[in-house]
Amino acid sequence: MTHDQRPIGVFDSGIGGLSVLKHLLHHLPHERFVYLGDTARVPYGNKSAETIKLYARQCAAFLQQHNVKLIVVACNTASALALDVLQRELDVPVLGVIEPASRAAAAGTANGHVGVIGTRATIASNSYARCIEASATSRVIVQSQPCPLFVPLVEEGWLDLPATRLIAAEYLRPLIANHIDTLVLGCTHYPLLMPMLEAMLPGVRLIDCGEWTARDACDILAQRDELAGPEAQSGMYFYVTDHTPLFTSLAQQFLGRPVNDPVRVSVDHLTDA
Amino acid sequence: MTHDQRPIGVFDSGIGGLSVLKHLLHHLPHERFVYLGDTARVPYGNKSAETIKLYARQCAAFLQQHNVKLIVVACNTASALALDVLQRELDVPVLGVIEPASRAAAAGTANGHVGVIGTRATIASNSYARCIEASATSRVIVQSQPCPLFVPLVEEGWLDLPATRLIAAEYLRPLIANHIDTLVLGCTHYPLLMPMLEAMLPGVRLIDCGEWTARDACDILAQRDELAGPEAQSGMYFYVTDHTPLFTSLAQQFLGRPVNDPVRVSVDHLTDA
Structure with a gap:
């Protein structure tokens, strides 16, 4: 068993993906997670396929800068419309929720x-x-x-x-x-x-x-021998593209536990993969 | 009376501003209008003040490229949070809805x-x-x-x-x-x-x-001697930052008349004023 300390990247159009992260935390308690919520452009559900693909590639590129070993697309809309693009273009495994x-x-x-x-x-x-x-x-x-x-x-x-x-x-x-x-x-x-x-x-x-995606994430990492060991430093790092007024109260509901204040990353600094 | 042929610029986070444009068309029947709906980033109502200001400046800068004589901020959220910035920075009159x-x-x-x-x-x-x-x-x-x-x-x-x-x-x-x-x-x-x-x-x-904003727009142009004359070529030009699925059907409801297909301008091409 290896002890791959690289974090797992998770992104969503906003805070909803925290309901997926909740299950990831449960199934993968030793891992570190980097979560990006694209709150400056939320929601994706009423945008065109082309725009959703662009946004998803930018979110994934941001996560790759954190040297992630797996990217979870914790957004149904992005999973539906951009998963194939991300899987084709990126060299880490990309898991959608669908x-x-x-x-x-x-x-x-x-x-x-x-x-x-x-x-x-x-x-x-x-x-x-x-x-x-x-x-x-x-x-x-x-x-x-x-x-x-x-x-x-x-x-x-x-x-x-x-x-x-x-x-x-x-x-x-x-x-x-x-x-x-x-x-x-x-x-x-x-x-x-x-x-x-x-x-x-x-x-x-x-x-x-979220429940079934977390199980798959676990299987993928186990198959690739990339799970973190029990001695690893687990943790969560939150990034958002906008400090929206309701983040903290909603995030806590979605995740089922208190959430640290997120770090803002400007949408203008998100670039294509 | 002059006959100022420059268009009037109108922007909104999406299609809602067409309910303002409806009244502008009624009160200013001889004018040309350039409408920008920021549908790639709609809605503004759940974003932070900082982000709303950035988006509003980008929308206004786009309209200025069309040599507009007046900018109508046909979005309550942007009027509430970004009108003062736009009025301070731009050299054309900027009218909000509030x-x-x-x-x-x-x-x-x-x-x-x-x-x-x-x-x-x-x-x-x-x-x-x-x-x-x-x-x-x-x-x-x-x-x-x-x-x-x-x-x-x-x-x-x-x-x-x-x-x-x-x-x-x-x-x-x-x-x-x-x-x-x-x-x-x-x-x-x-x-x-x-x-x-x-x-x-x-x-x-x-x-x-929309009704009261259109009356004010009329007064501002009249006071500045910048109304188009009855011989002017009236018209509407629609731009959106995303081709969203419901645009045409919703736009018709908001405007109360059929709408031409909008031209898409990429959000990546919107730059700060």
Whole structure:
């Protein structure tokens, strides 16, 4: 067993990726993490594919400056639209959140009816549907539903109010009508809605992409003999492209623990890989 | 009367500013307009003051390259946080949306109770409250309320659904309790919610910042003898920093008429004034 002390890089359009980092910390307790939140340009979900690719390459280039051994794209939109570009261009492994969650969904469904919810850009990319169908060993029907109001509802802290339930009921109606038994939460903000969604969808298995991505990250590093040993100095380093007003309070909710003040890196200093 | 053929520049963080352009077109039918929507970095409302100032200066510098005779900051957040910087640095007049709407509110209230709704950044800046109080000739009490969910609701097209009413009722409750007789719609997206808000707030005068900003733009150009004459070639030129999927359909709603395909200008080509 080697003791690879290089950090793991994680980036997201903002703070949502901290819900993925939470699972990475749980599965990889000895590692150091460098997290970049592109808060000056958040959200990615309403931008074009071309722009999302540009932003993702800039975030990845920043992480590479920290000599990372693995890059986790902790953003569903960037995973959907920019993962192939990053994997082609970079010489470290790049892991997105879509494939791990898709495999879990394909393996977990009993009746073959899987729902996917996410931002408009993630759903429009059709990445989850393609990936779930490719991972399935028997016939799977994937029903996708964009839920653009969920991110602002989470950021507003309206996690289980009547209006939130009304909006969720509207979004979920076609999925319920389709008798899904598995639902992929295809956006890093959505795990905060998990208690409400569980109550509204009894018997449906909810797939949190962070959990399955963290397991894959663990496997990749183990296979490459690049895990840090128990004697390693673990830790988290936070960078953001903008000091946004709600960072600290929201970050704590997403990560499930207090967060150090992030260091700001100017968007003007982000350059293409 | 001169016939100043230079165009009027208008910028916004995205498409919302088209609700201001709508009124500019009505009041200034002979003019040419250059509109820049910073759709690659929308929204501004959740960014820091420093970042909003940087973005606003870049947008204004782009408009100046088109030899504009007036710049209208058709974005409440940028008006609240960057207008003074632009007015200090630029040699053309720069008009924001906050002062015109504030004067209309101060002049229009009968009982001295004025409400203001807007994005979190606009409300946190306290610009409206300060400006309304400064414009008033008798005592005015301003009650401000951030409504972060209204922009995503408008962009989702949920202009008068039960969930939208429930959210609006939650936001408006403290304003109604305060017996406001005037409400400033301090965000360019909100005029699309006007029918619902009117129904929910009988007897309350709603102030659309676009309407009052357009009147001021007209006055400024007239005073400077810089209006275009009736023989001038009127027109609209749209630029965006990203080709976002919903531009055309949303733009038509905001402007109230069909919109030509916008020209994309890369954010990387926007430089500081």
